[in-house]
Amino acid sequence: MSTCRANGAGPKKQISIRGLNKDHNHDLKGLFKGAATRASVIPGPFREFYLRSLAKGIKPTMVRLTLARKIAAITLTLWKKGENFDVEKLKSQAA
Numbered sequence: 001m002s003t004c005r006a007n008g009a010g011p012k013k014q015i016s017i018r019g020l021n022k023d024h025n026h027d028l029k030g031l032f033k034g035a036a037t038r039a040s041v042i043p044g045p046f047r048e049f050y051l052r053s054l055a056k057g058i059k060p061t062m063v064r065l066t067l068a069r070k071i072a073a074i075t076l077t078l079w080k081k082g083e084n085f086d087v088e089k090l091k092s093q094a095a
Contacts, residue, residue, distance in 0.1 A: 032075075036068035045090050046071070 039046035
């Protein structure tokens with residue numbers, strides 16, 4: 001990360017970089033973004049989440065990003081626990 005000084009004086013501040021680092025997995029990123037795009041248009045709990053978020057005034061791109069992150073988190077949890085997806089658990093979390 002780089003540093004900078006505000007107006008050339010004072011202590012250095014760290015400039016933060018949002019998002020993934022340079023070493024992120026491009027294939028997985030594309031997979032989860034594609035899954036979020038698909039899930040936002042087909043009927044189901046993810047579309048409901050998408051529509052609720054749009055109704056709150058959140059930009060579509062940010063809602064899809066949030067949806068991709070949600071799908072990635074669910075995938076990791078299911079993989080680690082060895083469980084199957086249960087839509088009822090998803091609905092109880094969204095409430």
